Amino acid sequence: xxxxxxxxxxxxxxxxxxxxxxxxxxxxxxxxxxxxxxxxxxxxxxxxxxxxxxxxxxxxxxxxxxxxxxxxxxxxxxxxxxxxxxxxxxxxxxxxxxxxxxxxxxxxxxxxxxxxxxxxxxxxxxxxxxxxxxxxxxxxxxxxxxxxxxxxxxxxxxxxxxxxxxxxxxxxxxxxxxxxxxxxxxxxxxxxxxxxxxxxxxxxxxxxxxxxxxxxxxxxxxxxxxxxxxxxxxxxxxxxxxxxxxxxxxxxxxxxxxxxxxxxxxxxxxxxxxxxxxxxxxxxxxxxxxxxxxxxxxxxxxxxxxxxxxxxxxxxxxxxxxxxxxxxxxxxxxxxxxxxxxxxxxxxxxxxxxxxxxxxxxxxxxxxxxxxxxxxxx
Amino acid sequence: xxxxxxxxxxxxxxxxxxxxxxxxxxxxxxxxxxxxxxxxxxxxxxxxxxxxxxxxxxxxxxxxxxxxxxxxxxxxxxxxxxxxxxxxxxxxxxxxxxxxxxxxxxxxxxxxxxxxxxxxxxxxxxxxxxxxxxxxxxxxxxxxxxxxxxxxxxxxxxxxxxxxxxxxxxxxxxxxxxxxxxxxxxxxxxxxxxxxxxxxxxxxxxxxxxxxxxxxxxxxxxxxxxxxxxxxxxxxxxxxxxxxxxxxxxxxxxxxxxxxxxxxxxxxxxxxxxxxxxxxxxxxxxxxxxxxxxxxxxxxxxxxxxxxxxxxxxxxxxxxxxxxxxxxxxxxxxxxxxxxxxxxxxxxxxxxxxxxxxxxxxxxxxxxxxxxxxxxxx
Numbered sequence: 052x053x054x055x056x057x058x059x060x061x062x063x064x065x066x067x068x069x070x071x072x073x074x075x076x077x078x079x080x081x082x083x084x085x086x087x088x089x090x091x092x093x094x095x096x097x098x099x100x101x102x103x104x105x106x107x108x109x110x111x112x113x114x115x116x117x118x119x120x121x122x123x124x125x126x127x128x129x130x131x132x133x134x135x136x137x138x139x140x141x142x143x144x145x146x147x148x149x150x151x152x153x154x155x156x157x158x159x160x161x162x163x164x165x166x167x168x169x170x171x172x173x174x175x176x177x178x179x180x181x182x183x184x185x186x187x188x189x190x191x192x193x194x195x196x197x198x199x200x201x202x203x204x205x206x207x208x209x210x211x212x213x214x215x216x217x218x219x220x221x222x223x224x225x226x227x228x229x230x231x232x233x234x235x236x237x238x239x240x241x242x243x244x245x246x247x248x249x250x251x252x253x254x255x256x257x258x259x260x261x262x263x264x265x266x267x268x269x270x271x272x273x274x275x276x277x278x279x280x281x282x283x284x285x286x287x288x289x290x291x292x293x294x295x296x297x298x299x300x301x302x303x304x305x306x307x308x309x310x311x312x313x314x315x316x317x318x319x320x321x322x323x324x325x326x327x328x329x330x331x332x333x334x335x336x337x338x339x340x341x342x343x344x345x346x347x348x349x350x351x352x353x354x355x356x357x358x359x360x361x362x363x364x365x366x367x368x369x370x371x372x373x374x375x376x377x378x379x380x381x382x383x384x385x386x387x388x389x390x391x392x393x394x395x396x397x398x399x400x401x402x403x404x405x406x407x408x409x410x411x412x413x414x415x416x417x418x419x420x421x422x423x424x425x426x427x428x429x
Numbered sequence: 430x431x432x433x434x435x436x437x438x439x440x441x442x443x444x445x446x447x448x449x450x451x452x453x454x455x456x457x458x459x460x461x462x463x464x465x466x467x468x469x470x471x472x473x474x475x476x477x478x479x480x481x482x483x484x485x486x487x488x489x490x491x492x493x494x495x496x497x498x499x500x501x502x503x504x505x506x507x508x509x510x511x512x513x514x515x516x517x518x519x520x521x522x523x524x525x526x527x528x529x530x531x532x533x534x535x536x537x538x539x540x541x542x543x544x545x546x547x548x549x550x551x552x553x554x555x556x557x558x559x560x561x562x563x564x565x566x567x568x569x570x571x572x573x574x575x576x577x578x579x580x581x582x583x584x585x586x587x588x589x590x591x592x593x594x595x596x597x598x599x600x601x602x603x604x605x606x607x608x609x610x611x612x613x614x615x616x617x618x619x620x621x622x623x624x625x626x627x628x629x630x631x632x633x634x635x636x637x638x639x640x641x642x643x644x645x646x647x648x649x650x651x652x653x654x655x656x657x658x659x660x661x662x663x664x665x666x667x668x669x670x671x672x673x674x675x676x677x678x679x680x681x682x683x684x685x686x687x688x689x690x691x692x693x694x695x696x697x698x699x700x701x702x703x704x705x706x707x708x709x710x711x712x713x714x715x716x717x718x719x720x721x722x723x724x725x726x727x728x729x730x731x732x733x734x735x736x737x738x739x740x741x742x743x744x745x746x747x748x749x750x751x752x753x754x755x756x757x758x759x760x761x762x763x764x765x766x767x768x769x770x771x772x773x774x775x776x777x778x779x780x781x782x783x784x785x786x787x788x789x790x791x792x793x794x795x796x797x798x799x800x801x802x803x804x805x806x807x
Contacts, residue, residue, distance in 0.1 A: 316515045390515075390517060
């Protein structure tokens with residue numbers, strides 16, 4: 052990042068494009084070396100130029116969290132799309148519409164009822180949906196346990212009902228709670244092994260299960276082997292953030308998203324510098340609260356991006372952010388951080404902070420700044 | 430709210446228009462009875478039909494948290510606008526532009542430096558800005574203490590520099606932390622008394638201080654007297670939410686904003702119902718965490734809006750919400766809340782939840798549903 056950022060109104064969400072490109076390359080090279088495809092989860096950026104940079108680096112397709120993202124990617128020429136939230140009847144018409152446009156949209160389910168609903172709709176509309184079965188590899192959220200007899204039943208319902216069984220997929224979201232390399236390697240191996248075992252169980256029953264999809268940023272960056280896996284999904288690696296920093300999968304100089312903010316006042320006797328980066332800019336995400344280092348609502352940096360040690364965005368109102376300092380009262384705050392001067396705040400969670408903004412300001416090393424719009428809503 | 434809501438994709442932010450209208454009327458009638466003007470803070474809705482309903486009920490103008498809101502209101506014919514975040518040089522050009530268009534935009538400051546910067550810009554552009562001095566009535570955030578000698582100095586800088594001193598304003602944000610009527614009445618009186626004292630101090634020095642503006646939803650609804658006050662600012666009362674419910678200023682049947690969500694799965698052995706209302710829909714706001722009743726990420730209701738006692742949105746991922754029940758495991762969850770069925774979630778903080786959506790679905794008692802867009806960004 053160049054030392055001087057062009058004048059921008061604040062608060063603004065700044066992407067350091069050079070860092071982002073390095074992050075994309077790092078993940079793509081790792082996946083290439085492990086012999087698997089990378090299908091980035093675009094929920095992190097929801098921004099076409101970012102997604103296009105991931106595709107240009109070698110991604111095989113995208114993962115989306117909403118059908119709006121799917122449509123957006125498809126409109127830009129990306130056809131290989133997985134909608135990675137369990138499908139429900141109310142969303143099947145949109146999914147069908149995307150497929151009828153030519154999008155190779157795959158969907159997921161983790162229950163017999165869910166599979167039956169997809170089959171019923173598919174038959175009604177003469178559509179053979181590509182369906183993944185979601186597997187629970189860590190008890191974190193959704194998915195079928197590998198030893199649940201429903202796993203085979205779902206596969207049978209889908210195949211018997213004329214759907215295409217795309218494969219099995221899982222997400223070891225509990226990896227976000229770790230911060231130790233050995234533990235990360237272990238959860239990555241658990242994610243891989245359980246998902247591969249689910250695929251093998253289905254294949255052993257004589258059903259097709261061509262693909263095995265796993266992933267989260269921490270496991271993708273920690274896995275020692277991805278044997279049996281065909282593709283990895285990961286999202287936040289494109290920007291990284293303080294949560295990932297605490298997990299231990301990125302260095303400070305890899306954080307590619309920050310919020311540019313203006314100093315709007317002080318409460319000197321309290322040691323507060325007040326900024327225009329409230330929760331409307333940062334989000335209310337407190338992802339580092341229970342991690343090894345609590346960054347409150349964000350790490351304070353100079354406008355050029357250098358960490359101000361001990362400077363945290365301590366609390367937030369809607370449009371007010373209160374910067375506090377570890378060493379408490381500092382009578383020179385008014386001069387060090389005068390009204391109108393600017394700071395940058397590194398967010399806990401890049402996905403949540405990005406979502407507060409209609410667009411990013413993407414800053415090139417050359418000093419050039421692009422306005423990149425991002426999706427909002429469903 | 431009618432028992433059946435028209436088919437909508439989920440998640441969707443639902444406004445119960447009848448409740449909203451009653452909330453607007455309740456606050457307006459209270460302010461009328463207390464003899465003060467009401468200047469609603471539109472940061473809560475950022476939505477023109479909501480703001481227009483407030484104006485139609487008798488509001489004297491609006492309070493905004495961004496200049497984008499100011500422009501939006503002005504474009505709709507609302508000329509009396511207070512931008513209630515301390516002004517900085519980088520935003521003065523936008524403020525000037527609004528005033529040159531004919532908007533009666535007033536701005537605020539809480540420091541001598543801030544006042545000097547406004548004066549310098551105003552003189553440079555031959556503009557006499559209307560400026561409020563922000564007073565700190567509870568140590569919560571910004572503002573000058575009434576006994577700070579800078580209070581008079583700021584007034585002198587503004588008046589001496591050719592600006593119009595609009596008056597003094599304060600916001601007793603600490604009222605959100607209370608839940609007892611006597612304590613709420615006390616903080617309301619403190620907010621009033623301190624702000625009036627600041628005005629009197631300025632007037633005693635021979636300077637004009639025509640207006641006294643106070644407010645927050647809890648203090649506005651608790652004040653016994655507003656003597657000396659000319660106007661009240663309040664925002665979230667238009668929808669109310671679980672935080673305000675815990676503060677004790679609204680009843681459950683006054684909560685006018687909810688998130689409609691679809692059941693997408695279950696983890697039966699854990700007693701979980703999984704929905705499509707993750708943090709992207711609810712926000713990460715945990716405003717009830719330290720209140721007398723912790724609603725986690727929201728209170729679960731039936732689709733028609735009836736509270737399901739003990740049902741909470743216990744945790745959230747980006748697009749997944751996990752509903753948990755106080756009584757723990759319930760083997761009938763799959764039948765009680767089948768895949769594809771719908772629930773409604775009442776949010777902790779209406780301002781934060783609304784901000785996650787590009788539009789509201791405004792439901793009339795007749796069953797009619799309007800799509801009301803809301804502002805996003807700065």
